Amino acid sequence: MTTPTRTSLSTRPPEDDRRPGELTLRELLRWTWRQLTSMRTALILLLLLALAAVPGSIIPQEGVDSLKTSNWRSDHPDLSPVYDRLGLFSVYDSPWFSAIYLLLMVSLVGCIIPRAIHYWRGMWVAPPAAPRNLTRLPDHATYHTAVAPDAVLERAHATLRRRRYRLSIDAGADAVAAERGYLREVGNLVFHLAVLVVLVGFGLGGLFGYKGGVILLVGDDYGFSNNLTQYDDFDPGSLFRDSDMEPFSFSIDDFSVEWLTSGPRAGMARGFESHLTYRESPGGPERTYDLKVNHPLSIGNTEVFLIGHGYAPVITIRDGNGDEVYSGPTIFLPTDQTFQSIGVVKAPDAEPTQIGLEGEFYPTVAFSKQTGSYFSLFGRPVDPMVSMLVYTGDLGMDDGQPQSVYSLDKTGTTMLKKANGAPYRIDLRPGEQVTLPDGLGSVSFDGLERWNKIQVSQTPGKWIALVGVVLALLGLLGSLFIRPRRVWVRARRDGDGTLVEVAALDRSGGGDVAAVVAQLVTDLQEPDREDNS
């Protein structure tokens, strides 16, 4: 690689006045390009890619689970800024991860274009003539026969043609040259090109697509129409535009769950189904669809998925003046398979003081003497109950900061206590009401509604990606299982008879051509026996 040092007496042309060992910019570029597109670099980049993917499976990822990520952040206040700077919370969009796969792609392009040209030319040339000494090849066989050389070669010709070898036509030669497996290289090129296609498809989805989630109550009174303001969470690609959103709307008329009633998972939900009424556009006809897990609804390029469900107890709060300050179904989020759920109610308008409730909902409540607390037996609402603590004071909702509806800011509040100092807890079954002490008002549990978590997504380019991987697989099969090989048969007069030499060469490095030679020898000799008998 290094240029040997020369003395100043060099006879180099005068315009070349650089110092020894120095590369011109062009040479440097060419050298870099050659390094970048070498197999070895591709190999190292592949290993780097594998390595770089690891942290994202261990550190919670923003795009995968933002709640986990924010919990992790608050648990590790010192590490988080460092991780943020390194992009460790979104590894797969980070500059260093992108750099690796972009380099790999450049390397890939640089590698396959020259190879494509090379193989395109190679496709059309005849198999190379037999080497002078066939017995030097690692896989060869020789035998003597009484059959004349011409007849042997003719038979070799016919046999190899039957096996779909390409043969070189060379009249008067003492050998047959044959080759097969040209499509292996094509397969390999298709595979590598298809990797690029997949990446394009994947990239389109990431850039132009979106994914959003909404929790929607079951019932004709509630509905969803597809625009940004209606989503609870929304994750658009960087080139996404609102105008790409299709103007459909839907409501959930009915929701049914099939509960398991026996076996080790008794009490858990197995199947569930939402009966949707939807319109593809505001003036369009109304249609219905049964939305189930694994059965999304497609509307144009958008798909609607059912991914979760839960309960929404209808809770009403009246304040000290007897005014209704909060009333409605309140979404509680399930925390386990028994649908024990947590939720929050906020009544900032209550007088004389704001009221906040925080607690659990149990679809089928039971009491554990062991832990001294309630739990849920199973997810079916056989004996539902809410159990909540009461907070009074400033709920922190007036300073304009957005707050999660699922959590209570307790900094400005005090928890209501009983005379003995124990927390004041309200336990309500449907239809029940309690009056809060100190003239604060009352709380009632009026009924139970259900909600569904619906995910809406648009993934442009997914068909490109799918076609890409399928092509890649086909190319791969060609590249791995088509065995490129060359075979030569030479027949020469030798004494009274003929000396036949057969040799084969595997060009893929994975093949096993000894068997090919043996088979060919058998085939060539086969008719001999018939002649003799």
Next chain:
Amino acid sequence: MTDVQWESLSNWAVAASGIVYFLALLVHLAEWASLRKVPVAAGAAATASVDIPGGIAVATGPGGEAARQDEGSARRTEFLGRLGYLLTVLAVAVQLVALVGRGMAADPDRVPWGNMYEFTLTGTFVVAALYVALYHRFRLAWMAPIVVAFVLSVLMVAVIWLYAPVAPLTEALSSYWLVIHVVAAVIATGAFTLGGITSALYLVKERASERESGYIARLPKPEVLDRVSYRLHAFGFPVWTFAVLITGPIWAHQAWSSYWNWDPKEVWAFITWVVYAAYLHARTTAGWKGRNAAILALVGVATLWFNFIGINYFSTTSQHSYASGAPALVEPAAPQPDALG
């Protein structure tokens, strides 16, 4: 038959297949033990050096003083080898009964991969079945004791630590894409595992190629091991591609609304894929073929089994939460963490 009867049939069959694997292992150990002192005949080595993979060299050796002396023991080891193979075939058949029983015991009937126990049962079955199927084609006699020991120990781990009673599948798991996905993933896992074993033996053989007797000496030549390993990987890689890059995303798209989520399970399936792509490249790159390629194959199999077992314990990201933004939502659509192929 009732579900309970099917379940007990399955449990019974698992125990029976374990016992038969154990017998097969004993027979193979006896086979190799009787060969321990016998030097590999020079003639045999020469014969085996033609491009024919594997085989216990003893049977192929030409006559000679030493060979004739050992003819009796040669016949005995050959018999033991064949008996061991037949026992393995029997064990695989019994294990199949166990799998079918497991599926029939559920209500409704289903594929036998609802939990880790069933996965491990299926995985070991595929490893053993692939070995049995490829035994003649690739002449895998030399692999016998290792494969049988591997399958037996993993099966024991499954029975002792992973056993779980029969339960129905969660809804997201009852999709035919999942069935195809898991079948492909498990088959690829079987092929990669056999390939990994071969690559490990390649590394051992390469270091100890001058041994004259014993198990190592009777392994096929490194080139042959390398080629057998390549062919196993070349079979496994497209199947894995089909499983994790085609059917997996199709299923994920149906169940979770997005075909690739960078979920830890997916990330590791991708890592495995990339490592095996690197292995295939390494085999054609000067300076990497042979030793380094074999090491890559072992890295590949490590990532594969880590994904199968380890990731559930290491990852802090729950498999259950695909819904960004909604806190602590139980995702009925998400399968058990262990049920992702």
